[in-house]
Amino acid sequence: MTDNSRDLFLRARDVMPGGVSSPVRAFKAVGRHPLFVQSGSGSAIVDADGKEYVDYVMSWGPLILGHAHPEVLGRVLETAAMGLTYGAPSEPELELAEKIVDAVPSVEKVRLVSTGTEAVMSAVRLARAVTKRDDVVKFEGGYHGHSDGLLVKAGSGALTFGSPSSPGVPKDFAKHTFVCRYNDLESVDAVLSKRKIAAVLVEPIAGNMGVVLPAGGFLEGLRDLTRKRGALLIFDEVITGFRASYGGAQEAFGLEPDITTLGKIIGGGLPVGAYGGPAEIMDRLAPDGDVYQAGTLSGNPVACAAGAATLKILKKTMPYRRLDALGARLERGLLDAAAAKGVDAAINRAGSVLTLFFKKGGAGTYEDVMQASTSRFAKFFHGMLERGIYLPPSAFEAWFLSAAHTEEDVDRTVKAAAEVLGTL
Numbered sequence: 001m002t003d004n005s006r007d008l009f010l011r012a013r014d015v016m017p018g019g020v021s022s023p024v025r026a027f028k029a030v031g032r033h034p035l036f037v038q039s040g041s042g043s044a045i046v047d048a049d050g051k052e053y054v055d056y057v058m059s060w061g062p063l064i065l066g067h068a069h070p071e072v073l074g075r076v077l078e079t080a081a082m083g084l085t086y087g088a089p090s091e092p093e094l095e096l097a098e099k100i101v102d103a104v105p106s107v108e109k110v111r112l113v114s115t116g117t118e119a120v121m122s123a124v125r126l127a128r129a130v131t132k133r134d135d136v137v138k139f140e141g142g143y144h145g146h147s148d149g150l151l152v153k154a155g156s157g158a159l160t161f162g163s164p165s166s167p168g169v170p171k172d173f174a175k176h177t178f179v180c181r182y183n184d185l186e187s188v189d190a191v192l193s194k195r196k197i198a199a200v201l202v203e204p205i206a207g208n209m210g211v212v213l214p215a216g217g218f219l220e221g222l223r224d225l226t227r228k229r230g231a232l233l234i235f236d237e238v239i240t241g242f243r244a245s246y247g248g249a250q251e252a253f254g255l256e257p258d259i260t261t262l263g264k265i266i267g268g269g270l271p272v273g274a275y276g277g278p279a280e281i282m283d284r285l286a287p288d289g290d291v292y293q294a295g296t297l298s299g300n301p302v303a304c305a306a307g308a309a310t311l312k313i314l315k316k317t318m319p320y321r322r323l324d325a326l327g328a329r330l331e332r333g334l335l336d337a338a339a340a341k342g343v344d345a346a347i348n349r350a351g352s353v354l355t356l357f358f359k360k361g362g363a364g365t366y367e368d369v370m371q372a373s374t375s376r377f378a379k380f381f382h383g384m385l386e387r388g389i390y391l392p393p394s395a396f397e398a399w400f401l402s403a404a405h406t407e408e409d410v411d412r413t414v415k416a417a418a419e420v421l422g423t424l
């Protein structure tokens with residue numbers, strides 16, 4: 001049997017660090033070499049050996065409509081045929097910006113960039129300029145891209161500075177970032193009552209420690225605390241934007257942050273990030289304002305065409321109820337299978353994103369989810385892969401459903417899970 005993925009991966013390791021362009025793809029958390037994906041269509045991918053899988057990575061979130069949606073592809077090809085990039089304003093860029101402003105309640109103006117990292121990095125700079133403060137708060141287990149100030153882990157005590165979570169991040173950068181506990185408002189008040197904070201940065205539904213839902217009152221509490229203390233509230237909706245609902249988590253929860261960051265779905269599979277908010281804040285950005293941020297391919301017409309086509313289809317079809325029902329079917333099936341096999345499992349789910357944790361009891365905090373068994377997940381991952389189910393290769397990532405996933409996909413996944421859970 002050929003193993004083209006392995007051969008390709010060995011070649012890749014010769015020319016790319018770790019053989020990948022982003023670390024999680026290397027399968028280090030689950031072992032063995034990654035699959036090289038040759039094609040995708042709907043809910044399925046085909047690997048370099050021609051084997052097909054039901055895909056729950058879906059490029060880590062952008063593909064809410066599924067792989068290679070014909071209308072999105074058509075719009076991309078049509079736009080690309082006219083030219084790829086101009087470094088000048090273009091209508092697809094404007095069309096995407098108008099759709100975002102129309103959809104996201106707190107966003108009156110939006111700046112388009114190329115990645116979520118760039119969106120969050122720029123939003124933090126803007127918040128610092130607007131508040132004239134340097135320090136920011138993030139949450140343990142929160143991931144907001146790889147800008148220096150956000151690759152920070154919790155300091156020893158609540159009030160101590162963060163420390164770099166990666167070599168190459170100067171201590172001086174990390175000391176401006178305080179790390180609090182998700183779903184723990186007291187840990188936030190402990191910092192905001194003592195320090196002048198520019199912004200609190202939060203994933204309104206956490207997706208990067210696995211899925212962890214906001215406890216009742218947590219987000220509302222952050223909104224009150226930040227307003228009281230003169231800090232801005234930044235909702236990092238790179239995952240939840242156009243996923244939790246068409247208007248994102250802020251629409252689903254009825255809350256308005258001061259700045260929203262977006263990515264993934266708004267690019268429809270091509271590189272687009274964005275940050276937006278009230279005109280009063282956003283107008284501080286160059287060229288009208290004095291806060292600088294720029295990008296060669298920001299607002300790229302082909303990428304924006306993919307995003308605009310995706311949002312157009314989402315608004316027309318509003319697949320959210322069906323996505324939630326499909327997510328519930330998968331959650332129920334997995335939990336029933338785990339119970340039947342006597343395997344401790346917890347699932348957190350928000351609509352079409354979920355994470356299965358191999359642990360007893362709930363998973364309501366970072367401390368909870370860190371108790372999950374990664375070795376059991378690795379075994380489960382490979383058992384599922386052998387049965388044609390492609391899960392995120394890490395115990396602490398979100399599984400993504402799309403509008404292209406079917407009940408048959410879900411039932412096949414549950415059947416495979418029942419078999420694999422029996423072997424753990």
Ligand code: KE4
Nearest residue numbers: 022060115116117143144145236238239263
């Ligand atoms: P990008 O720079 O990867 O486009 O976006 C960074 C980012 C920002 N905010 C949130 C809430 C995010 O989830 C992300 C990126 N998510 C990861 C998956 N957990 C992308 C996958 C990867 O890093 O390869």
